[in-house]
Amino acid sequence: MPLLKDGKIVDDVWAFVEDGHELSPGGCIIVSLGRFLSEHDQLLARNRSIGVRLAVSDNPELLAPFLDQLHLVELQFPKYTDGRAFSQSQLLRRRFGYKGEIRATGQVLRDQLRLMIRSGFDAMVIDEADAEAVFDFSAHEFSEFYQAASDATDTIFMKRQKKREEKAAE
């Protein structure tokens, strides 16, 4: 399945290592939250790119002390109607200021892409033949938003305020 990063198909250099399995010496690896929390000293000492996979019920706050050392957080959609990862990603981006990759896996459908982009996801594994075109379409389907979120979009409320200020300045 194609991996999109910032809307472009890229090679996936990351590998998830099951709990209890040995870590390969090189390469970018993803581990579970549980494993990361119990082995973070060794994992970070490897000096290799490290990512953490959160289950939908995991608390992202537990990663807060380590976020500037992480390169990837994988959030999951076991079913696309399960919206917990949207809260996880908003917490990571806005509360804890995480700047690395947030990747969506699981049941990722084109009609969620806009919500994902707004919630701070910058990567997703999506089962679409023409993934880039689908992403491009979904990213631009709406041009106005009421809510401030994790993307940099100006909200409707900000735009209205700007209009008022411009008018006052005239």
Add this chain to the structure above:
Amino acid sequence: MYRYDEFDETLVRERAKQFRGQVERRLKGELKEENFKPLRLQNGVYLQLHAYMFRIAIPYGQLSAKKLRQLAMIADKYDKGYGHFTTRQNIQFNWIKLAEIPDALEALADVEMHAIQTSGNCIRNVTSDHLAGAAFDELEDPRPWCEIIRQWSTFHPEFAHLPRKFKIAVTAATPDRAAVKVHDIGLLMKKNEAGEAGFEVLVGGGLGRTPYIGLTIRDWVSKQDLLSYLEANMRVYNRYGRRDNKYKARIKILVNELGEAEYRRQVEEEFANQNAWEKVVLPQEEIDRITAYFAPPKFETLPTKSTTLDGAIAVDRHFARWTKNNLRAHKVPGYTAVHIALKPQGVAPGDASSAQMRAAADIAEKYGLDDIRVAHEQDLVLPHVKLDDVPAVYAALKAADMHASNAGLGSDIIACPGLDYCNLSNARSISVANEIQALFADPDFEDEVGTLHINVSGCINACGHHHVGHIGILGVDKKGEEFYQILFGGRADEKATIAEIQGPGLKHEEVAPALKRVIARYMELRTSKTEKLADTMTRLGQAPFKEALYASA
């Protein structure tokens, strides 16, 4: 009334276009029904027994003549010439074709309407007091805050896939006409000790299979903090609400399982942890901009009494009855609010034909400052009518056969569609409601009985709010046969109470006669006509009524 600016407009246009694309993909088979379902649901499209059902939002119940005429147009062009006003201030069309819904959405966008989030597991249409802005007993007009909540919740990226649907209601009046205590979140405007207006926040109310009265989670939150505080509640719910069992997924179950104190602690902690980037604070200029749309219309200075009205009452008994039952006090002297009861005998409660919609639109334009509301009793309301114009309004309503004079009385029944339209139903609702209505065919008898709330649901999902009726009726299925359980003592107002099931279910034909006995017992036992059935039951207990219910004829 709020008017869209270019941003609101762009958004609903883009939504209509998006849904057109989704329907095309569905019809071409590119989108599986399974994956289409949550998309169409967020646009108010249900698949029902006979056809798709299309639910349109009427935010906080407010319509103008132009909007109502457009609904009439949709009824004619895409449905069978009528629509159904619901208990949540929406309108539903039951016979629309999927391929035509995108066109209907565009027609709605033309009049600043939409169907966004009218179903699905998201924040639904925000509801309010149908007398908002007209009521003499309100602290201030709650509608600006309803509109602010509407905008904040529209396409909220974090809360589009909640564990279950989420309903918010707002009121600013002490007699609670918006049933805020049976909503996922109920907001009750009130002042704090310093005299500043803000909101009491009730969480976890709801009906359905496990009815609960909402609990006060915050005694007072300021207007500035309202949206941030709502976000904190929504996030706790989105993260921790149950997703393993759809019958346990409403926020009421979360609040109940965590316990009130722990739920409150989690919300307060989340609220306290929000940083400046996360807070949702609108500039005061924006709040002022939205509020300005709800400025009171230019009322005339009029005497408290109208001789025209009094004269007409004196000569027409039917009109006199209608004024007694269907008018509501207004905050401005010489004005009144008019209930258009959509419950004549023998009709599905809440149904209105396109001709009736147009008639109501004309009347509102001519006599009602172009303002029409949908009440949760499934009635229409003209909130601002001059007393002098009431006889003319009545005449015009009568010409459209919309002059039922039963607002708030026994035959003003709230009923869900039941077996006639709904694929979840166990039993018919409309026909039971119609048979009960027939008990009140004699207007003198109905007036003598007085205020009485009867609610009928065709199954445990409680769309007809049977838990909060003075008398509730619940359709159940016993080995393929329809039965009806009877509940007593519910109410949806500021003293909200969940009704109690009395005993074994009754057969369809037994329901109306049994209710007749209960009502007779009530009239024997009440201290005065102003003692509501629910009050008599509180005073005496339900035993005498239960006895009457099951006494065979």
